[in-house]
Amino acid sequence: MMPELTDRAAQQRLEAHHAHLVAAVDGAVAELDRACLDDDPAAAANAAVRFQILLEEDIGPHAAGEERSFYAAAEPLNGALVRSLTEEHELLRGLIRACGRGSADLGQRAGRLSHLGLAHEVRALFRAHAHKEDAFVTPLLLRAMPAGTVAALFVEMHAMPAAAQS
Numbered sequence: 001m002m003p004e005l006t007d008r009a010a011q012q013r014l015e016a017h018h019a020h021l022v023a024a025v026d027g028a029v030a031e032l033d034r035a036c037l038d039d040d041p042a043a044a045a046n047a048a049v050r051f052q053i054l055l056e057e058d059i060g061p062h063a064a065g066e067e068r069s070f071y072a073a074a075e076p077l078n079g080a081l082v083r084s085l086t087e088e089h090e091l092l093r094g095l096i097r098a099c100g101r102g103s104a105d106l107g108q109r110a111g112r113l114s115h116l117g118l119a120h121e122v123r124a125l126f127r128a129h130a131h132k133e134d135a136f137v138t139p140l141l142l143r144a145m146p147a148g149t150v151a152a153l154f155v156e157m158h159a160m161p162a163a164a165q166s
């Protein structure tokens with residue numbers, strides 16, 4: 001039988017997942033930086049595809065999962081915090097869409113630089129955002145909610161929504 005997930009273990013796993021995502025974004029943006037510095041349209045296109053997959057398959061679903069679980073639970077405890085973090089998710093979603101549109105213009109230097117600017121915005125926003133979640137959301141829930149809540153929310157966050165399973 002699987003050992004039961006404790007709140008502390010769930011907190012550590014969420015922090016580790018954030019660190020993993022932040023490092024993945026850093027790596028993908030560094031790859032775009034190199035391709036732009038080398039003025040290499042093919043390398044830029046490849047790097048942009050990898051970056052977009054990371055944004056759409058990992059960062060976007062991560063944010064949606066948090067809104068269903070941790071944010072919903074934290075909202076009655078600190079509505080202003082949850083609103084500000086949800087606004088950051090909206091900003092991230094806007095940047096993800098803009099990166100998707102911008103990746104069509106990588107043949108020209110101006111298009112590559114503009115895409116790189118967006119990628120740098122994603123990197124700065126996501127790093128600060130993940131740090132805030134680790135510093136404020138999980139500790140708030142650990143303080144205010146009954147034992148087992150954070151572990152249950154962590155499991156819920158990673159459960160696929162019904163629409164995505166069909």
Ligand SMILES: [Fe+2]
Pocket residue numbers: 062063066085089129133
């Ligand atoms: Fe988030």
Ligand SMILES: [Fe+2]
Pocket residue numbers: 018062063066130133
């Ligand atoms: Fe997060």
